[in-house]
Amino acid sequence: MRVLVTGGSGLIGSEMKYGLKPRSKDYDLTSIVDVYRMMLDYKPEAIIHTAARVGGVGANMNYPADFCRDNLFMNSNIIDVAYRYGVKKLICYLSTCVFPDDVIYPLNEDKIHLGPPHFSNAPYAYAKRMADTMIQAYNKQYNTAYFSVIPTNVYGPNDNYHLENAHVIPALIHKVYLAKQNNTDLVVWGSGKPLREFIFSRDVAQITSLLLEKYEHTKPVIISTSYEVSIKEIVETICDIFNFKNRIIFDTSKPDGQYRKPSDNSYLKQIIGDFQFTSLRDGLQETITHFEKNYNTIRK
Numbered sequence: 081m082r083v084l085v086t087g088g089s090g091l092i093g094s095e096m097k098y099g100l101k102p103r104s105k106d107y108d109l110t111s112i113v114d115v116y117r118m119m120l121d122y123k124p125e126a127i128i129h130t131a132a133r134v135g136g137v138g139a140n141m142n143y144p145a146d147f148c149r150d151n152l153f154m155n156s157n158i159i160d161v162a163y164r165y166g167v168k169k170l171i172c173y174l175s176t177c178v179f180p181d182d183v184i185y186p187l188n189e190d191k192i193h194l195g196p197p198h199f200s201n202a203p204y205a206y207a208k209r210m211a212d213t214m215i216q217a218y219n220k221q222y223n224t225a226y227f228s229v230i231p232t233n234v235y236g237p238n239d240n241y242h243l244e245n246a247h248v249i250p251a252l253i254h255k256v257y258l259a260k261q262n263n264t265d266l267v268v269w270g271s272g273k274p275l276r277e278f279i280f281s282r283d284v285a286q287i288t289s290l291l292l293e294k295y296e297h298t299k300p301v302i303i304s305t306s307y308e309v310s311i312k313e314i315v316e317t318i319c320d321i322f323n324f325k326n327r328i329i330f331d332t333s334k335p336d337g338q339y340r341k342p343s344d345n346s347y348l349k350q351i352i353g354d355f356q357f358t359s360l361r362d363g364l365q366e367t368i369t370h371f372e373k374n375y376n377t378i379r380k
């Protein structure tokens with residue numbers, strides 16, 4: 081099957097071991113004209129749509145309009161043009177930040193719309209929720225069989241390591257690297273108390289391929305290790321891998337974001353069976369090794 085991967089050089093897309101990978105400099109997915117041109121050029125039978133405007137809590141709070149607009153445009157263009165070109169399979173990516181902030185835990189696929197998302201990334205979260213709403217509407221009206229997946233916080237080598245806009249793990253890796261190089265203290269945002277579930281990008285890519293092959297329904301699927309750690313534990317693990325010994329300062333003037341978003345991966349396990357997730361320590365080690373080796377060329 082001719083599979084097209086959008087975001088093919090990104091955090092998840094780069095870990096897909098197959099598929100046609102149009103470059104974002106050749107096709108602007110926020111433009112429906114470019115998306116039509118991409119379909120004509122590649123004629124895919126399936127699309128794994130990993131491309132998105134993403135960022136951490138800081139970027140989401142500083143650029144809510146960009147996050148809302150670009151993701152709404154990209155997702156609606158891909159979903160609509162995929163249908164019009166008879167694409168058989170389409171997978172879109174949501175994120176566990178789409179879930180309501182005030183909800184009974186654990187998060188599962190039936191709870192997405194039970195209340196507003198956390199304020200720190202609501203515009204992005206609503207744009208991502210809309211992708212699944214639109215997919216379900218197309219499946220109902222046009223009998224397509226598209227579905228979305230809902231990963232927890234994804235990390236891995238090909239991330240964006242921007243100090244202000246990146247997600248927590250790449251931002252901290254970059255910060256510890258610089259603090260060690262300049263022999264300074266490390267400043268971490270927030271209290272360190274919030275909890276997160278982290279999943280390695282290669283695991284998300286492998287699970288996506290299994291779902292493309294096996295999944296015959298259209299209900300969204302959470303992709304999660306269902307293993308929570310605190311931000312403080314993440315900081316300590318990254319510092320340990322770098323052998324960083326200077327002081328760690330928690331700057332509580334910076335946002336903590338959502339306190340936690342514990343997700344239930346039982347539906348995923350029903351579909352693909354047991355999965356051997358990459359351990360956080362191993363994933364962080366591989367990511368840090370990649371970061372140090374490619375410092376001059378990575379996105380930062």
Ligand code: GFB
Nearest residue numbers: 136137175177201233247248251268269270274335336337
């Ligand atoms: O990955 P992150 O920025 O976003 O993680 P979310 C934020 C948590 O990490 C907060 C702490 O508790 C921050 O206080 N943190 C500590 C830091 N130091 C830093 C730092 O240097 N940079 C960053 N970024 N955080 C995101 C959503 O929420 O989750 C996205 O905003 C997306 O849209 C992503 O859904 C998966 O986990 O809070």
